[in-house]
Amino acid sequence: MLRLVELRKRFGDTVVVDRLDLIVERGERVVLLGGSGSGKTTTLKMVNRLIEPDGGRVEIDGTDAATLAPHELRRRIGYCFQQVGLFPHLTVGENVAITPRLLGWEPTRIAARVDELLDLVELSPAEFRDRLPASLSGGQQQRVGVARALAAAPSLVLLDEPFGALDPLTRDRLQQSFLVIARRLALTAIFVTHDMIEALLIGDRIAVMRDGRLEQIGTPAELLAHPASEYVRTLLATPFQQIERVRRATAPDGAP
Amino acid sequence: MSDQLALLPGYLAAHLQLTLVALFLGTAVSLPLGIWVTRHPRAEAVVLGLAGMIQTIPSLALLAVMVPLLALAGAASVRAFGVDIPSIGYLPAIIGLTLYSVLPILRNTVTGIRGVDPAIVEAARGVGMTAREQLRIVELPLALPVIVAGIRTATVWVVGIATLSTPVGAASLGNYIFSGLQTRNLAAVLIGCVASAALALGLDGLVRMLEIGVRTRRRGIVTCAVGILVALYVATGATVVRDWIGTSARPITIGAKTFTEQYILSEILSEEIGRTTARPTRIVSSLGSTVAFDALVSGALDLYVDYTGTIWATIMKRSDVPTDPAIVLAEVSHYLTDTHGITMIGALGFENAYALAMRDEAAGRLGITTISDLTAHAPQLVMAGDYEFFSRPEWTRLAETYGLRFRDRRSMDSSLMYTAVASAQVDVISAFSTDGRIAALGLTVLTDDRHVIPPYDAVLLASARLAREAPDVLAALRPLAGRIGADTMRHLNAEVDQQGASPHAVAEKFLARPGELPTLSPAP
Numbered sequence: 001m002l003r004l005v006e007l008r009k010r011f012g013d014t015v016v017v018d019r020l021d022l023i024v025e026r027g028e029r030v031v032l033l034g035g036s037g038s039g040k041t042t043t044l045k046m047v048n049r050l051i052e053p054d055g056g057r058v059e060i061d062g063t064d065a066a067t068l069a070p071h072e073l074r075r076r077i078g079y080c081f082q083q084v085g086l087f088p089h090l091t092v093g094e095n096v097a098i099t100p101r102l103l104g105w106e107p108t109r110i111a112a113r114v115d116e117l118l119d120l121v122e123l124s125p126a127e128f129r130d131r132l133p134a135s136l137s138g139g140q141q142q143r144v145g146v147a148r149a150l151a152a153a154p155s156l157v158l159l160d161e162p163f164g165a166l167d168p169l170t171r172d173r174l175q176q177s178f179l180v181i182a183r184r185l186a187l188t189a190i191f192v193t194h195d196m197i198e199a200l201l202i203g204d205r206i207a208v209m210r211d212g213r214l215e216q217i218g219t220p221a222e223l224l225a226h227p228a229s230e231y232v233r234t235l236l237a238t239p240f241q242q243i244e245r246v247r248r249a250t251a252p253d254g255a256p
Numbered sequence: 257m258s259d260q261l262a263l264l265p266g267y268l269a270a271h272l273q274l275t276l277v278a279l280f281l282g283t284a285v286s287l288p289l290g291i292w293v294t295r296h297p298r299a300e301a302v303v304l305g306l307a308g309m310i311q312t313i314p315s316l317a318l319l320a321v322m323v324p325l326l327a328l329a330g331a332a333s334v335r336a337f338g339v340d341i342p343s344i345g346y347l348p349a350i351i352g353l354t355l356y357s358v359l360p361i362l363r364n365t366v367t368g369i370r371g372v373d374p375a376i377v378e379a380a381r382g383v384g385m386t387a388r389e390q391l392r393i394v395e396l397p398l399a400l401p402v403i404v405a406g407i408r409t410a411t412v413w414v415v416g417i418a419t420l421s422t423p424v425g426a427a428s429l430g431n432y433i434f435s436g437l438q439t440r441n442l443a444a445v446l447i448g449c450v451a452s453a454a455l456a457l458g459l460d461g462l463v464r465m466l467e468i469g470v471r472t473r474r475r476g477i478v479t480c481a482v483g484i485l486v487a488l489y490v491a492t493g494a495t496v497v498r499d500w501i502g503t504s505a506r507p508i509t510i511g512a513k514t515f516t517e518q519y520i521l522s523e524i525l526s527e528e529i530g531r532t533t534a535r536p537t538r539i540v541s542s543l544g545s546t547v548a549f550d551a552l553v554s555g556a557l558d559l560y561v562d563y564t565g566t567i568w569a570t571i572m573k574r575s576d577v578p579t580d581p582a583i584v585l586a587e588v589s590h591y592l593t594d595t596h597g598i599t600m601i602g603a604l605g606f607e608n609a610y611a612l613a614m615r616d617e618a619a620g621r622l623g624i625t626t627i628s629d630l631t632a633h634a635p636q637l638v639m640a641g642d643y644e645f646f647s648r649p650e651w652t653r654l655a656e657t658y659g660l661r662f663r664d665r666r667s668m669d670s671s672l673m674y675t676a677v678a679s680a681q682v683d684v685i686s687a688f689s690t691d692g693r694i695a696a697l698g699l700t701v702l703t704d705d706r707h708v709i710p711p712y713d714a715v716l717l718a719s720a721r722l723a724r725e726a727p728d729v730l731a732a733l734r735p736l737a738g739r740i741g742a743d744t745m746r747h748l749n750a751e752v753d754q755q756g757a758s759p760h761a762v763a764e765k766f767l768a769r770p771g772e773l774p775t776l777s778p779a780p
Contacts, residue, residue, distance in 0.1 A: 050381060075384030085379025089397050089471075098393075099383050148383065 031203030078149030282357030290365025322348030344425035364406025368399030511560035523763030581711035597720030602737025692750030
């Protein structure tokens, strides 16, 4: 279980995250949803201390994250970046193997794990293991990114708009793959996005952020039924309104 | 040509050795420093600024300034530990070259590491790398091509600048260039240039090979390149290591400044010591004027020939000029013994004075025979001097006393100066009075009618150390005093400068005919 308690961060005079409290249960996927500047990515990076909080604390299974060495903390948490961030000079297999290697696993165990994960993200190990990232498509690269995040069997996975830069078709396929994987492995995950539909599809619960504060948290159904504020209501109504407008714009003349 | 080529293996090995050691040390300093700078951004401006400043020092000056600095360090080290530091030769050259190689490697290390995509650096942190792992697994491999480009730049620079090790007493391909220019041996100059260019290309290729091997992870290529580098290092290093370890059996080191007469005299000294005492000798040639004196003071040099007027004006900083050369000689001798412990073994018997010279034809046409005559015409004339002439006190006094103001003044290599005046590209030059080319090229030496230029008797000087440790050498050389007259010296110079004989051959010929003074040969 992950607990964020009164987490705070300011950059200069700007308060980016303001006394944020959040609990993510084991096996639960929580989506952090908000516009740019809402503090969702900063919150995510404070969990594995890529950004150090100014105040408050992060507890993972009861342990205060601040008591661990940052690199040890990060080896226990999977991280998937929007820019993918694959190491361009390492092969696909070596990229996936990186955290197990840092943890000092046996080479045979690492090799087996790499193949297992490439299979999981639907990339044939024989075909992809020894290729360099530059020879892969954007979607394939992000699959490798997901595999790398899961390699060391982390108790928690952080995903920062992982599919944001992909074309709609690829994004759709990857979202579905991710859901399958997350359910099969019962992943505990925090998923950052500004895409309403993605949030509704992926999250067990959605945490809506605005100006560094938590506006509302709940299941998609709760948020739709009982929005806590006008902002949340408008935000969640947007995709349905868009679908309605698309239907009208493309309907034959005279149709209702 | 073939006797020049015979010198190639030695010079090439020495040059390669200097280059490899300087590059190795330069990389060993710059790479960690560059990494440290990327971790301490506030230090960057200072460190890179300092490295840039070193780079702006002219390379010859950077190497030459190491000689007096090391002499100071040596003196301090003798007092503190009883161990001397050699101030000429290998050490000043290595320090200068290493300093020169720092900037390109340092700058490219910083640029290379800074240039790694921030998203990839964040990913490295995100997957749980420590700062050290991040550097080793991600940043250094990705910055490698840029860092290697810096090492390659440094390689090409250092190979070129290593030719300037010659004036501080380290043998290099520069020996070809310096002595070749002086003795008008264009074949030697050419060999020096071609060999140094080929060496630069070869080493550059080797470093590139190493980089490709590392980047593509082909162990075979890496092993091969490293193997070649190590083999080169070991092969060339043997001689240098011998020099370092063998300080007890240290050869007697004879210095020569950068002109023909000095090359010949150093060969005569070396031959004579070999014949009479059978002690090993070593000639360090093409030394800068003050480098030679500083080295004699520190004991890095045992013997060389200097001129009383030079010591009088440049070292003792005397501006008065006694009319009797014997007074100057005696005072210089006392000064050297009292102040520096240097023994003046004797005056060789000739004077090589600074003199102003013009073409016979121009002097006759303008009616100039003395420097006083020159004053009125000077504003229409161009004067050329060797590198040091216009900064020497002799020139200052000449200009002040006679009121000399030329239309233009040029500093150039002394060997090119004579050709320039003979072909009327300049009008007046600072000649050496023993130079064979004065007669050969039809030049008139102008009389110093107001006695501004001090006497320049050639004197054989020995270091305090030599006098203490090898008095037999001093005794063996004493008979040379008074044996080389002005005509003899001019004759020997002409054999090298005009007939293309090597200084070594001319020295052997001179010593093989004791008693018989060769007559001045007619100009060819």
